[in-house]
Amino acid sequence: MAPGTADPTDGIDTPAVLVDMAVVQRNIDRFQSLADRIGMKVRPHIKTHKLAEVTRMQLSAGAIGITCQKVSEAEAMLDACPEIRDLLITYNILGDEKLDHLRKLARRVRLTVVADNATVVDGLSRAFAAEAEPLRVLVECNTGADRCGVATPDEACALGLHIAAAAGLRFQGLMTYPPVGGAASVQSFMTRAIALLADHGIAVETVSSGGTPSMAQAGEAPVATEYRPGTYAYNDRSLVARGVCDWEDCALTVLATVVSTPDPHRAIIDAGSKALTSDLLGLSGYGHVLGRPDITIDQLSEEHGRLVSALPIGLVVGQRIRIVPNHACVVTNLFDSVIAIDGPAAPRTLRVAARGKVV
Amino acid sequence: MAPGTADPTDGIDTPAVLVDMAVVQRNIDRFQSLADRIGMKVRPHIKTHKLAEVTRMQLSAGAIGITCQKVSEAEAMLDACPEIRDLLITYNILGDEKLDHLRKLARRVRLTVVADNATVVDGLSRAFAAEAEPLRVLVECNTGADRCGVATPDEACALGLHIAAAAGLRFQGLMTYPPVGGAASVQSFMTRAIALLADHGIAVETVSSGGTPSMAQAGEAPVATEYRPGTYAYNDRSLVARGVCDWEDCALTVLATVVSTPDPHRAIIDAGSKALTSDLLGLSGYGHVLGRPDITIDQLSEEHGRLVSALPIGLVVGQRIRIVPNHACVVTNLFDSVIAIDGPAAPRTLRVAARGKVV
The missing domain is CATH 2.40.37.20 (D-serine dehydratase-like domain)
Structure with a gap:
């Protein structure tokens, strides 16, 4: 604080979470500029802030849509921020109750989800077979983080073909949450999977990568069409x-x-x-x-x-x-x-x- | 599950927290029986469950009241469970906003708080000086957990005298959150502090100890008049x-x-x-x-x-x-x-x- 300036936090009861909006704006603008420079779309993960206001700042800066991790999270964000037009849920969605919610969500927004196994794909297909519009699905790929994701480009191709053939679904592309410093791994995995799918006449429209720790290296995996940074809006220790x-x-x-x-x-x-x-x-x-x-x-x-x-x-x-x-x-x-x-x-x-x- | 029995969790969307109420009842009864046997009162810490229903089970089993950690937690519990008559907040309470809430709370329930320093005591005194009923205050003592608490029985005595002399306050006794296996330390610290206060003509009505990990050894510190187990209602890994x-x-x-x-x-x-x-x-x-x-x-x-x-x-x-x-x-x-x-x-x-x- 400058001397003589009243501290705006003086009256706040503790503990409290403070968010400096000027810093948020600068953080958002900084990555959007990088992404614009390298020709990559930005689809921020809202898990970091879970706020309508920061979502609006991200969309205004140029984000093409948002990422959520769960169906309920997506519903809450869309309720709070109805101007969201495009939403990706980076999660394997299973079970009648969640699929019912997902179907309703798909009628409100351009919706994409991910899958890394046939059980999930088949559930999505059953849920959307009677819908007017197919649900977009990305194949989640393991590029080294060893969490979810198919293990090889061959498996990615096989699951992509399965999605492309499934009623109610549209194969949209590939997605990964890479390990820190994993750009080279993303580039080689995705390039190979795209080639394999092309051999079957299947186009990959979207390749979605992410992660704030590696965002400065986003340009090192130019195969990606969009990037999902989350923590970048706030940063942390x-x-x-x-x-x-x-x-x-x-x-x-x-x-x-x-x-x-x-x-x-x-x-x-x-x-x-x-x-x-x-x-x-x-x-x-x-x-x-x-x-x-x-x-x-x-x-x-x-x-x-x-x-x-x-x-x-x-x-x-x-x-x-x-x-x-x-x-x-x-x-x-x-x-x-x-x-x-x-x-x-x-x-x-x-x-x-x-x-x-x-x- | 027994064969042929429907699983009551089948329709529950995940992730979900399940609470087996029969196990909760058994856990509550088990410690209440031990406490009754050794002549110690039970004042469960509700932080573990934060539920009105489990609070009622604890009171029905014989608990004399409850423990909360924050003013807002106490307000929420009292709103949800108005039959609570006696409430201890085991926290140093500071600041006008919290003290204002505390004053209102004290008009609704038999309220006790703790303090381990004169700044907190003086704030409580200013807040309660004009109230019809004094606020009960326990001196928090460090018996080895090295979190809050005065360091020695002499300091406990000095702070107890300070409370006893403060407008709006009533010195009620001593409180500690002991380290695991700290019964001997509790017994010696509290016994000495009681003797020092007695030399000044100050009686110690309440000695409050706690902690589920050591609850089976509660009887090894008979100087305590009440015990504050929390996790015992649920237990965990x-x-x-x-x-x-x-x-x-x-x-x-x-x-x-x-x-x-x-x-x-x-x-x-x-x-x-x-x-x-x-x-x-x-x-x-x-x-x-x-x-x-x-x-x-x-x-x-x-x-x-x-x-x-x-x-x-x-x-x-x-x-x-x-x-x-x-x-x-x-x-x-x-x-x-x-x-x-x-x-x-x-x-x-x-x-x-x-x-x-x-x-």
Whole structure:
């Protein structure tokens, strides 16, 4: 804060999630510019913010649509932000209840889903066989992250043919969530799968890749037609640790109050795992206290965070601190609302429209 | 399930939190019996379940009241369960907004809070100085967990005298959240603090201890007048690992569906960190798949859980499994509702009244 300026966070009860909207805008614009330069479309994953307002900022900047991870998440986002026209759900969708919701969703928006196995494809086909419009389906491919995805380009081709032949479905292309630094793997897997499908006369319209950690290298897999960054809108401590961004690029912080200083080297804050989550993402400690690189948040219980330092901790009870969490997306999911900070303007409360949507 | 019996979980969309109410009842009764035998009062911490229905079961079994961790949590529980008469908030409460809520809460229920420093005591005193009834305050003591709490019996005595002299407050006694196996430490700390306060003519009416991991040893610190178990109502994988209970005592499970089997030794389920949380509590892996001790849940992203086994994984897409999470309390906080299972009766949806209450 500049001297003499009122701190807009003064009246906010803690713990609270603050989102600096100027930083969000800069983060969105930065990747959109890169994508425009390399000729790749942007389809942000809204799991990071789950907010209508940030979705609108992403669409205004040039995003072609959004990505969601679950049917319920997609419904909540579309309800909150009806101007969404194009929506991808990057998940194997199974079960009558979810398929029923999916069918209704497909009548509201240009919808695409993914599948990595025939059981899922057959379920989608049964659900959409009687619909007027076919459902677009991408084959999810494992390019090294070893989560979901068919293991080889041959399997991708076989499943693509299965989709192309299935009633109610339209084979749209390929999708992957690559490992960090996996651009070369994406390029070779997808190029081979496209060639195999071409041998069968099947065109691949969309190749969707993603991941904020590797987004600066998006151009190294030019086979991709679109990119799905998520965390880039907020950034977090894990991305600073990877060298992807700096602290001033972290739009989401947790505002916390010191509630106890029981030892010269220890302080307790009112943000625990219910505010910061236990996600470590390979890091040591549960977040970065802005301005205090000497402090480690070494232990969380649900409502307490423990701060330790080899230096005198130098905090007093009642003092407020801001923390960059290890992983922004999981923090978003814990709060019914976040506080938008716009410079010196009065903070605004934003409802986290798609919080807690797991099914 | 007995052969030929319909599975009451069949129609439940996943991921979902199941709570076996018969197991909850048995867990509650078991500790209440122990407490009755050793002459200790039970004041369950509701953070584990955050449900009106389980609170009522605990009160019916003989609990004298409940424990909450935050003011907003206490308000939500009292709204959902107005028959609560006695409520302890085991947290340093700071700030005008929280103190305003606390004052209103104190007019609705017999309310006690804790403090471990003079700043908190002075804030409470200012907030309650003009109230008709004084607020009860316990001194929080550090008996080895190294979170909050005054460090020595002398400091406990000094803060107790400060409370006793403060307008609007009534010194009620002492409180600790002990480390696992810390009964001897509780006994010696509290006995000494009581003696020091007695030298000043100050009586200690309440000594509150807690913690499910050590609850079987509650009788080893007879200085305590009441005990605050939380997780005991549900139990979880961390407590099985500590030898406190067995799998059949775990009332809370996460029902998940296999969505992908991309490798003979790997399967992916639709429960990730948004369902199971990343809490490890010193364990390896993110939960126990019932009936499959060979499986490790070795990786979670928000909506995917990765299961690996040295044996053939032997799961098929669409199959449903039940998982005992590492830590039940943090799972509860992620779900707007849970599904109560009562034997073969139709499952009931219970609203998690105090979910997401962090302030």
